[in-house]
Amino acid sequence: MVKKILTILEVIEKSSEYLKKKGVPSAKCDVEWIVSSVLKRPRMELFLNYEEVLPQKPLDQIRQLVLSRGKRVPLQHLLGTVQFGGLSLISDSRALIPRPETERLVEVLVNRLSESFKGSIFDLGTGSGAIVLSLCHSLPNSKGFGLEKCKRALSLANENILHCKMENRVKALHYDWEVDKLPEIEIGLIVSNPPYLDITEWESAETEVKQYDPLGALVSKNQGTFDFLQIINLASAKLSKGGILALEFGASHADVALNAMKVLFDVEILKDYNQCRRYAFGTKR
Numbered sequence: 001m002v003k004k005i006l007t008i009l010e011v012i013e014k015s016s017e018y019l020k021k022k023g024v025p026s027a028k029c030d031v032e033w034i035v036s037s038v039l040k041r042p043r044m045e046l047f048l049n050y051e052e053v054l055p056q057k058p059l060d061q062i063r064q065l066v067l068s069r070g071k072r073v074p075l076q077h078l079l080g081t082v083q084f085g086g087l088s089l090i091s092d093s094r095a096l097i098p099r100p101e102t103e104r105l106v107e108v109l110v111n112r113l114s115e116s117f118k119g120s121i122f123d124l125g126t127g128s129g130a131i132v133l134s135l136c137h138s139l140p141n142s143k144g145f146g147l148e149k150c151k152r153a154l155s156l157a158n159e160n161i162l163h164c165k166m167e168n169r170v171k172a173l174h175y176d177w178e179v180d181k182l183p184e185i186e187i188g189l190i191v192s193n194p195p196y197l198d199i200t201e202w203e204s205a206e207t208e209v210k211q212y213d214p215l216g217a218l219v220s221k222n223q224g225t226f227d228f229l230q231i232i233n234l235a236s237a238k239l240s241k242g243g244i245l246a247l248e249f250g251a252s253h254a255d256v257a258l259n260a261m262k263v264l265f266d267v268e269i270l271k272d273y274n275q276c277r278r279y280a281f282g283t284k285r
């Protein structure tokens with residue numbers, strides 16, 4: 001059988017067409033990431049070498065990955081990693097793929113806390129460990145604890161701690177905020193991106209989300225408010241004066257969070273890149 005010779009440009013064009021037909025959002029961008037990951041070359045380099053002919057082995061690998069992407073397996077699971085807050089983290093179905101909105105929360109926190117921040121950071125519902133690892137990465141004098149109820153997510157968080165070589169500064173612990181107390185130590189920052197989708201919002205999410213992100217990482221009772229209100233209660237009881245609570249929540253939740261927090265915290269509501277009121281930053285009075 002005569003194998004067809006394909007250049008990088010032709011592979012990108014044909015694969016993008018295929019993924020578009022399968023309804024994949026950002027099809028071309030995803031193909032470029034796949035090609036760049038298989039060839040182990042930065043994406044920019046692809047543009048400079050469009051006419052290069054691809055050997056059969058990488059071509060076969062690219063084809064398999066594109067077929068899987070067409071079945072709506074998330075790109076991050078196919079590549080096995082996600083870039084988040086200056087780190088490369090392992091990503092698979094054990095925990096939620098960390099989102100750009102959450103990366104923005106980390107950025108906001110790093111800008112507000114000085115680099116000399118020495119406190120303990122508690123990330124409630126740590127999932128892959130993304131928030132606590134990236135915060136500790138940017139705040140070199142801090143120590144972090146990623147708390148998580150789901151054992152599968154916890155195993156991924158532990159792998160990411162080792163992957164980022166942060167085992168001296170970050171620990172992942174089993175914890176359920178509906179049952180367990182926070183440890184008896186002084187906490188400087190409690191941060192959380194808890195589940196906050198209403199079940200109807202989850203039902204209308206993309207296939208990637210419904211099939212590959214754990215449901216327990218996304219959906220919360222009482223129109224999505226149950227979990228962050230629990231965390232506000234815990235943090236209100238636990239933090240000392242000057243302690244910080246930072247939360248991410250849904251686009252319609254800002255006033256609920258503000259009203260619950262303002263009793264004991266000085267609170268600012270902050271917007272994400274889409275101008276949604278997405279985060280609360282509270283300092284305990």
Ligand SMILES: C[S@@+](CC[C@H](N)C(=O)[O-])C[C@H]1O[C@@H](n2cnc3c(N)ncnc32)[C@H](O)[C@@H]1O
Nearest residue numbers: 098125126127148149150176177193194195217
């Ligand atoms: C929206 S995900 C966030 C994951 C990660 N922090 C991130 O931002 O990518 C929420 C996480 O909270 C965890 N979770 C849900 N209920 C919990 C509970 N009662 N106690 C502790 N963790 C919980 C989920 O398993 C999930 O990992």
